Amino acid sequence: MKSLTTLLCLLATASHAAFSDGWVLWSPRDEAKPAASTSQTGGHDGKGALILETGEGEQWIGCWTHTLPVEGGKHYQFSAWKKASTMPTARRSVYARILWQDENGKPVSWEEPAKQGYAKGTVPRAEPEYPNVPDGEPKQWIHCESTLRAPAKAKQAKIELYLQWAANARVEWSDVSFAAVPAPAPRKVRLATIHLQPKDGKNPADKPPQYAPLIAQAAQQKADLVVLGETLTYYGTGKTMAECAEPVPGPSTEYFGKLAKEHHLYIVAGLVEREGKTLYNTAALLGPDGTLVGKYRKVTLPRGEIEAGITPGHDYPVFDTRFGKVGMMVCYDGFFPEVARALTIKGAEVIAWPVWGCNPMLAAARACENHVYIVSSTYTDSRKNEWMISGIFDHYGDVLAKAEEFGTLAITEVDLNAPTHWNSLGDFKAQIQSHRPPALKE
Template sequence: MTNRMPPTDAEDWRTWTPHEALAPEFGKAGRDGEPVLIIRATGSPNAYGKWTCKAADIAGGKTYDVGADYLPIGIDATRADVYALLTWSDAEGKLLTRDYVDQTREPLEGGWIGLRRTMTAPAGAASVELELAFRWSAGGEVAWRRPSVAEAAETAQPPIRTVRVATTLINKFAGSRADNLKDMSDVLDQAGAQQADIVCLSEGVYEQGVGGRGYGRFGEPIPGAFTNFLASHARKHRYYVIASLFETDGDMLYNAAVLIDRDGSIAGKYRKTHLPLFEAEMGVTPGSEYPVFDADFGRIGILICWDSYFPEPARLLSLKGAEVLFVPTQGNARIQSLARAVDNGVHVVVAGMWEEMPSRIVDPRGHVIAELSEEAHGVAIAEIDLGKPYYKNWLSVGDADGEARSLFRRERRPGTYGDLTI
């Protein structure tokens, strides 16, 4: 397909800086036999500059392959202050959306790094400006080459990635594991009848209401009887299941969540990292890792109850690529679940137990799209599209629409976060 961007030695490329006091050094040069654009630091840690070029003949609704390569010289190759950005405009010049070229970051020969993204132009788009930037570094320089905006082949169209996610609620307990399994079987069958792709059960339903809580009095290994029960339903309905239980492993007791895949196999396990005091005093040991799991529809992460009250675990999972966070819990934490969705631009699925409306599905804007009241015993399902971007006007990008998940990932300043480890 035709590249709508001119080569880097064309006169169409223009320099930009917020004001002269922040201007870096700009230049054009040859490197490895081809023309490149240069942005060089001046010794000031506040310098900020871009090379920009606009391409016309853009059609809203069409999909484009976008890319550019950069060579970092004297700076960290992955630093967030080197970026490529797309600014889409309509025929009158009104800004529509601004999007980072950040879908893939590919190491190339000679130290070059390729930025790539396939995306659909927003409705009404007539032009796009590609911005190649370097900022906020006292030293080093960046070379840019091979800018490209080309209509994507038919096979490169972004896929529709819909998934039916189910949350559940069980909060009436007869006092035995057998009764709890019967109740879980009921809601798991309900989810299957509604063609769920993945089902999340509340925290500790298996042991809830059963006497003798404490170290040495309950818990079982993974795999074990409970995971076998979950596996039978996963195979029967061809869905994923997330459920928590107290896991025994040698002398240790953990509050764990297990992921069962559509074939009934154990696809992963997470151990609760943040323990409330009473749980620690029961003899439960905290986990120390934040795994993400690849399902056939996308990447997911799991938090358990008290974990979700802290922003860092959700952020870590999001940075590892989790697109949906599942939270089996006994508490409610409504505000926290909305915040974790908005903080990270992801869907959050909460399976609760107590208080008002304890189970819910939240979209990346913090909107509750399905929920269950405390009086309900059953399932709530929402169909979500993991390929759908969620834009908001003036979200970082000025008078245009910005997409939260990409912005939050690209505009973090981890170099300033050292005190978080205190």
């Protein structure tokens, strides 16, 4: 009797032929080809499904593929439903790709040269795109949807629906569509950071008012988000962190909340938080309605904070704002890739970073490796030893704006709907979910 693996390979070999509606199975190796079948009554809505299945081993790799005509320069919405069985790392095994091609099936290029990064000044090839394919619960139907712009020279789009690297796995794809849609409106946001050492006064309550004039200046320049320093009510007091601690929400968040409401913007302020007997190094996000949107408790603690009795946080919250999703990290967090990566995985498009001091190369790395905007506010004199700056870092890790002098701010405008296409890699942020390795088990 033939083994299940052999039977699956034999079935997969027969599946080279085109199925209904132009879908064809593809695999780089016959011996690693999943079994392919269709169901006329399956799928999310009972109107049909494309099925891939594997046997023993993790060598499997293959996809359903279909090529459709497109008009260069237009936007298209990829939409599909998928249901997958339990597998070790579903996000790496089940995903979709879109390849932009000319009329001969060859790759095309984008229109503009790369502004930064690798091969700056050369026009990037339109690398494969990775629509958003959420994990979801095993054996449940999950909707996948993304809007993509076709390069000007594109004449067709090749859709690929993958199953790979999972033993005894099954995925069904259904209701797959790729339709022209209106171009999405830009999501422009003005990001600002304040470069200030709040030296005046020896009491925590003396510190927040020192930021008020600069917040007003940021508002005059139409800032949407303003980032302030770390543990700002502790800076320069000569007191212990415990003596400067307060509830969050509390007096400082109430003060900054009033400024946020007055100027109709978001403010991130670094504070020492007390909850009962526990102290945290916390970043608080205040919204334009004056309320506390949320807070982040610093997860990685340097020795000085451990010795001061600070407790680490455990979560990586990401908050919805009027312009997009915002995450926060604090100072020492920047030395570790896990924090910014966790925020990005949860959807952060902007990371606010109150930071006493850090290596700016790490700020650039966190921004670059996650394709996320980072807004830092530091107490370090940026002119000395090329150390930490108060600035805004873009998806390439480059500094878009920087505050040179204490008592000033830096501000810049970005479009959160504009993808960053790297030479060789394409839109790297879209690939993180399916390409990043599994986390280490402790």
